[in-house]
Amino acid sequence: MPKEAKIYVAGHRGLVGSAIVKALTAKGYHHIVTRTHEELDLTDTLATATFFKTEQPAYVFLAAAKVGGIIANNTYRADFLYLNLMIQNNVIHQSYKHGVKKLLFLGSTCIYPKNAPQPMPEDALLTGTLEYTNEPYAIAKIAGIKLCESYNLQYETDFLSVMPTNLYGYNDNFDLEKSHVLPALIRKMHLAKLLSEGKNDEICKDLEVSAFAKAQPILKKFGISAESVEIWGTGSPRREFLWSQDMADACVHIMEKTSFDQVRGDSDEVRNTHINIGTGIDISIKELAMLIKSTVGFKGKLVFDTSKPDGTARKLTNVDKLHELGWKHTVNLEEGVVNLYNWYLKKK
Numbered sequence: 001m002p003k004e005a006k007i008y009v010a011g012h013r014g015l016v017g018s019a020i021v022k023a024l025t026a027k028g029y030h031h032i033v034t035r036t037h038e039e040l041d042l043t044d045t046l047a048t049a050t051f052f053k054t055e056q057p058a059y060v061f062l063a064a065a066k067v068g069g070i071i072a073n074n075t076y077r078a079d080f081l082y083l084n085l086m087i088q089n090n091v092i093h094q095s096y097k098h099g100v101k102k103l104l105f106l107g108s109t110c111i112y113p114k115n116a117p118q119p120m121p122e123d124a125l126l127t128g129t130l131e132y133t134n135e136p137y138a139i140a141k142i143a144g145i146k147l148c149e150s151y152n153l154q155y156e157t158d159f160l161s162v163m164p165t166n167l168y169g170y171n172d173n174f175d176l177e178k179s180h181v182l183p184a185l186i187r188k189m190h191l192a193k194l195l196s197e198g199k200n201d202e203i204c205k206d207l208e209v210s211a212f213a214k215a216q217p218i219l220k221k222f223g224i225s226a227e228s229v230e231i232w233g234t235g236s237p238r239r240e241f242l243w244s245q246d247m248a249d250a251c252v253h254i255m256e257k258t259s260f261d262q263v264r265g266d267s268d269e270v271r272n273t274h275i276n277i278g279t280g281i282d283i284s285i286k287e288l289a290m291l292i293k294s295t296v297g298f299k300g301k302l303v304f305d306t307s308k309p310d311g312t313a314r315k316l317t318n319v320d321k322l323h324e325l326g327w328k329h330t331v332n333l334e335e336g337v338v339n340l341y342n343w344y345l346k347k348k
């Protein structure tokens, strides 16, 4: 990518989009185009077409999506399928129509079957039944991979797809219900610690309520007390976590160094051209909860709420292809959790 090229980062205020803008800026790319959700609703086909016609970006990072944790995915099933299909169809099709030189589509490792071999290689795609809690989201992401692959094969575009593992970092979503496990547990343990120290004013500030009496039902609903914090599920599922700035660096690396020709292989049937992005290292949810508990300094107990879903038992990425393409993660989980907790404390 030439440094002066016009680059559109879709979803630039989100966890990954904001890190991609930072990574591009640090490398000297200075013609970055962005739109907030309010300025451009990417589910609106006409508005998206007008944007591409007016701006004519040369490169596109597609990091805009409807995103959430296990309960959000399982509850808003129609939204996760419909909104993600619309966003990616609009952006990928308009990129083709307006001659975008290269596009990067962000999927997710939930595209793999729930019983995929571990670590999961790219060619495990479409070999079995998906995990139920995120099936609609996964189907949208699989359609995105196939859309990129098919435009490349039919129209000779250069649209790549990356499948990131679970991500965390600055600008993460800390919603107690809809977020992913890592930010959720940081906030829950932090609130429990404040409770144990009697810091009710700080709890009200965190929960944005005017009186402690209004905070109490929220704390109760999410199983947060001075003595314990509720962890959803059994604690036995294993997850792999990647720092969002590492994810962004991997995205820029792939856009700079990789083309569809490099990943298409020499078979007549072109499949599985997407690239996993992860660390290749996982941890159980119980171990993650213990790590967050000690980082936050909460002294109480962990209580496992088995009425909540576990989701996939294990989702470890095979990162051989990524390593062959010359990229490896730099931030380990212990360091990342400390960074994120400090960022959370400063943000409030």
Ligand SMILES: NC(=O)C1=CN([C@@H]2O[C@H](COP(=O)(O)OP(=O)(O)OC[C@H]3O[C@@H](n4cnc5c(N)ncnc54)[C@H](OP(=O)(O)O)[C@@H]3O)[C@@H](O)[C@H]2O)C=CC1
Pocket (backbone or CB within 6 Å): 010, 011, 012, 013, 014, 015, 016, 017, 035, 036, 037, 038, 040, 041, 042, 043, 062, 063, 064, 065, 066, 067, 087, 106, 107, 108, 109, 164, 165, 166, 167, 168, 171, 172, 173, 180
């Ligand atoms: N977080 C994770 O653990 C993982 C994420 N991914 C994938 O990475 C990508 C980025 O995710 P992440 O950064 O976490 O998500 P965030 O929720 O943090 O950010 C999503 C961004 O998309 C924008 N957006 C959502 N809907 C629309 C819309 N209709 N029109 C325009 N913009 C919209 C939001 O804009 P605004 O801020 O203006 O509302 C926001 O900036 C997604 O494709 C996701 O599926 C994959 C695996 C794991």
Ligand SMILES: C[C@H]1O[C@H](OP(=O)(O)OP(=O)(O)OC[C@H]2O[C@@H](n3cnc4c(=O)[nH]c(N)nc43)[C@H](O)[C@@H]2O)[C@@H](O)[C@@H](O)C1=O
Pocket (backbone or CB within 6 Å): 068, 069, 070, 071, 073, 108, 109, 110, 134, 137, 138, 165, 166, 167, 177, 178, 179, 180, 181, 182, 184, 185, 230, 231, 232, 233, 237, 239, 285, 308, 309, 310, 311, 312
């Ligand atoms: C990125 C990824 O994210 C989602 O899949 P997930 O990995 O299951 O995501 P999660 O982070 O929400 O949960 C991980 C594990 O952690 C447990 N857990 C414990 N306590 C809390 C808790 O307090 N909050 C949350 N969210 N989970 C908790 C939870 O029960 C589960 O066992 C999908 O969107 C999927 O589509 C996707 O791509």
